[in-house]
Amino acid sequence: MARAIELAQKGQFTTQPNPMVGCVIVKNNQIIGEGWHQVFGGDHAEIKAIKNCKKIFGTKKALQLLKGSTLYVNLEPCSITNNTPPCTDAVSHHGIKKVVCGTLDPNPKINGAGIKLLKNAGIQTVVGVLKQECEALNRIFFINHRQARPYIILKSAQSLDGKIALKNGASSWISNSASRQDTHLMRARVKGILVGKNTVLSDNPALTMRLDRKQLKLLKNAPLPQPIKIILGNLTHLKSAKNIFSNNAKVITASCSKGLSKRNLEHIQYQPKNFLQNLMKDLLERNVTSILVEGGQETLNAFIRNNLFDELVLYTAPIILGNKSLSALNLESPLGIKEASKLKLQAVETFNGDIKATYYA
Amino acid sequence: MARAIELAQKGQFTTQPNPMVGCVIVKNNQIIGEGWHQVFGGDHAEIKAIKNCKKIFGTKKALQLLKGSTLYVNLEPCSITNNTPPCTDAVSHHGIKKVVCGTLDPNPKINGAGIKLLKNAGIQTVVGVLKQECEALNRIFFINHRQARPYIILKSAQSLDGKIALKNGASSWISNSASRQDTHLMRARVKGILVGKNTVLSDNPALTMRLDRKQLKLLKNAPLPQPIKIILGNLTHLKSAKNIFSNNAKVITASCSKGLSKRNLEHIQYQPKNFLQNLMKDLLERNVTSILVEGGQETLNAFIRNNLFDELVLYTAPIILGNKSLSALNLESPLGIKEASKLKLQAVETFNGDIKATYYA
Numbered sequence: 001m002a003r004a005i006e007l008a009q010k011g012q013f014t015t016q017p018n019p020m021v022g023c024v025i026v027k028n029n030q031i032i033g034e035g036w037h038q039v040f041g042g043d044h045a046e047i048k049a050i051k052n053c054k055k056i057f058g059t060k061k062a063l064q065l066l067k068g069s070t071l072y073v074n075l076e077p078c079s080i081t082n083n084t085p086p087c088t089d090a091v092s093h094h095g096i097k098k099v100v101c102g103t104l105d106p107n108p109k110i111n112g113a114g115i116k117l118l119k120n121a122g123i124q125t126v127v128g129v130l131k132q133e134c135e136a137l138n139r140i141f142f143i144n145h146r147q148a149r150p151y152i153i154l155k156s157a158q159s160l161d162g163k164i165a166l167k168n169g170a171s172s173w174i175s176n177s178a179s180r181q182d183t184h185l186m187r188a189r190v191k192g193i194l195v196g197k198n199t200v201l202s203d204n205p206a207l208t209m210r211l212d213r214k215q216l217k218l219l220k221n222a223p224l225p226q227p228i229k230i231i232l233g234n235l236t237h238l239k240s241a242k243n244i245f246s247n248n249a250k251v252i253t254a255s256c257s258k259g260l261s262k263r264n265l266e267h268i269q270y271q272p273k274n275f276l277q278n279l280m281k282d283l284l285e286r287n288v289t290s291i292l293v294e295g296g297q298e299t300l301n302a303f304i305r306n307n308l309f310d311e312l313v314l315y316t317a318p319i320i321l322g323n324k325s326l327s328a329l330n331l332e333s334p335l336g337i338k339e340a341s342k343l344k345l346q347a348v349e350t351f352n353g354d355i356k357a358t359y360y361a
Numbered sequence: 362m363a364r365a366i367e368l369a370q371k372g373q374f375t376t377q378p379n380p381m382v383g384c385v386i387v388k389n390n391q392i393i394g395e396g397w398h399q400v401f402g403g404d405h406a407e408i409k410a411i412k413n414c415k416k417i418f419g420t421k422k423a424l425q426l427l428k429g430s431t432l433y434v435n436l437e438p439c440s441i442t443n444n445t446p447p448c449t450d451a452v453s454h455h456g457i458k459k460v461v462c463g464t465l466d467p468n469p470k471i472n473g474a475g476i477k478l479l480k481n482a483g484i485q486t487v488v489g490v491l492k493q494e495c496e497a498l499n500r501i502f503f504i505n506h507r508q509a510r511p512y513i514i515l516k517s518a519q520s521l522d523g524k525i526a527l528k529n530g531a532s533s534w535i536s537n538s539a540s541r542q543d544t545h546l547m548r549a550r551v552k553g554i555l556v557g558k559n560t561v562l563s564d565n566p567a568l569t570m571r572l573d574r575k576q577l578k579l580l581k582n583a584p585l586p587q588p589i590k591i592i593l594g595n596l597t598h599l600k601s602a603k604n605i606f607s608n609n610a611k612v613i614t615a616s617c618s619k620g621l622s623k624r625n626l627e628h629i630q631y632q633p634k635n636f637l638q639n640l641m642k643d644l645l646e647r648n649v650t651s652i653l654v655e656g657g658q659e660t661l662n663a664f665i666r667n668n669l670f671d672e673l674v675l676y677t678a679p680i681i682l683g684n685k686s687l688s689a690l691n692l693e694s695p696l697g698i699k700e701a702s703k704l705k706l707q708a709v710e711t712f713n714g715d716i717k718a719t720y721y722a
Contacts, residue, residue, distance in 0.1 A: 319703050321694060323691050341680065
């Protein structure tokens with residue numbers, strides 16, 4: 001199962017809206033085939049592993065080997081036809097004796113139905129091996145199905161004293177180049193980047209992912225992940241925001257008033273009530289399964305206030321910006337320490353003197 | 362030299378105001394004796410290493426072995442008599458052929474004089490091996506001599522959003538018990554703990570080091586380090602501050618007005634101009650070679666404003682305290698990002714979800 005997880009991770013930049021899945025087939029304590037789901041729409045991990053077995057041993061020998069083998073997969077095999085035929089068919093068709101899964105599929109259309117089909121076909125099943133690790137691997141996919149919204153990562157760079165920018169707005173170089181390189185890796189892992197209108201108008205950012213296939217360790221033919229851009233607010237002055245249109249990526253604007261829609265630019269209008277919640281729902285419907293919220297301060301704080309986030313990533317630079325500068329977080333104070341919002345520190349990394357802290361909500 | 366540094370570190374809680382020194386004596390590529398300076402007033406590392414050699418081989422064999430040997434020591438051997446006779450005498454007396462040092466002694470009474478004496482005695486000398494590591498080991502000692510003040514460590518616990526306490530002052534449990542345990546280790550490394558008067562009056566802290574010999578890996582007969590307590594301001598209401606007198610430790614109060622002096626309590630009065638600088642000088646004269654400044658906010662900020670610190674240690678708890686809470690750092694904002702104070706991230710550790718970041722000034 002640990003190997004299946006390792007294989008699954010190879011698809012981290014390319015499988016969404018699908019989950020990352022890895023599969024290992026074992027016969028007589030030896031791996032006879034392995035595979036992973038490489039790209040949305042392509043073969044599932046189980047099929048890849050069966051094909052891999054055939055490639056290594058030749059079809060005839062492989063068919064003999066697969067009979068009576070055990071298949072390890074981090075997620076329940078699918079029982080439905082979407083882009084590809086159900087994996088449960090392939091499993092029973094090849095005479096695999098036992099299937100070991102990390103977790104059930106949270107998709108309500110499957111959620112146990114795959115296991116049931118396998119059982120009915122006389123296949124032995126085990127569910128829950130390395131369950132926590134398998135759930136952690138597909139946090140995005142589980143949030144999508146359980147919360148019916150994209151996985152939301154909030155990102156901010158701040159000074160030692162928690163400031164995001166000087167009073168005059170100067171902030172561009174708070175974090176160092178190594179940290180900024182790392183944020184491109186974060187961009188590569190999500191389907192959308194969300195910022196407030198003011199950030200677009202004042203900084204005119206491109207909001208593109210600037211790493212290449214080699215840096216992402218992608219297969220040669222894999223699509224380069226390029227998130228769509230989501231802007232909170234109307235873009236009435238397109239000229240001062242032209243960089244976000246530079247790579248022909250899709251742009252979505254969302255506000256409470258009417259807005260411009262044209263090629264690559266979609267505007268969605270909302271009522272003020274549950275604005276963010278409704279936007280999140282619409283994003284998921286458009287297969288935006290994960291977003292990185294990059295600022296500005298008001299936008300970040302709105303997500304925290306609405307308790308709409310899964311991760312908060314803070315880069316802290318070793319610099320002091322002082323009491324007249326803008327705070328990165330500007331939230332209501334709790335009545336007492338016990339009532340304060342608490343997060344869970346998930347990881348700490350350093351980038352040339354900057355600290356990156358990843359918190360789970 | 363790396364072994365000498367390793368040995369030297371064993372004295373970290375007990376040598377001040379002396380430096381940490383380790384010594385290794387080598388003959389024919391084999392270590393024939395090693396030692397470290399264990400406690401202020403006790404044998405220096407070189408003497409310990411020579412005694413160690415005699416203990417292992419017996420005096421007669423040791424005297425033969427020491428002749429023509431090479432001695433490694435992280436700091437220049439002393440050329441003066443303080444509590445103990447000069448080490449240079451012992452070195453030449455035993456016929457040691459070569460002395461390899463990490464750094465010169467920054468004490469102006471020695472600073473090269475030890476090396477000169479050795480050279481005059483016909484001993485080969487090398488200075489500067491693992492120089493950076495040897496300087497880092499004795500940062501306290503080097504600051505004492507170069508800046509004529511104690512080594513100053515500022516410590517604060519803050520929330521994710523840089524707050525030290527709620528508006529009502531509630532702060533006791535921002536950091537977790539593992540972090541607080543770690544601060545006792547920091548207390549064990551310094552000769553004094555400094556806080557503002559308000560902290561003493563509102564919290565009535567004991568300001569003691571609460572680890573035992575075993576936790577500090579001290580030798581059985583080594584003195585347990587217990588820092589003296591320094592209070593900025595007058596203690597007019599001794600009753601509400603009685604905990605700081607609990608373990609008979611020395612207390613120094615410093616203010617611009619007259620104050621009470623009695624057994625264990627010394628008051629020093631200063632002019633407002635260069636208050637902190639003059640206090641630091643007086644502390645060093647009283648052998649307070651290092652201090653840990655624990656708060657409150659005004660006290661910490663005064664040290665930063667005066668650029669009077671060597672380390673800033675920030676514990677960050679995964680909690681949000683909001684915009685009405687008190688900021689840990691409350692300093693003037695710079696005119697531009699380029700003018701902002703920059704520190705150097707030295708180390709990052711985690712304690713059950715708290716992040717400890719150590720910055721050098």
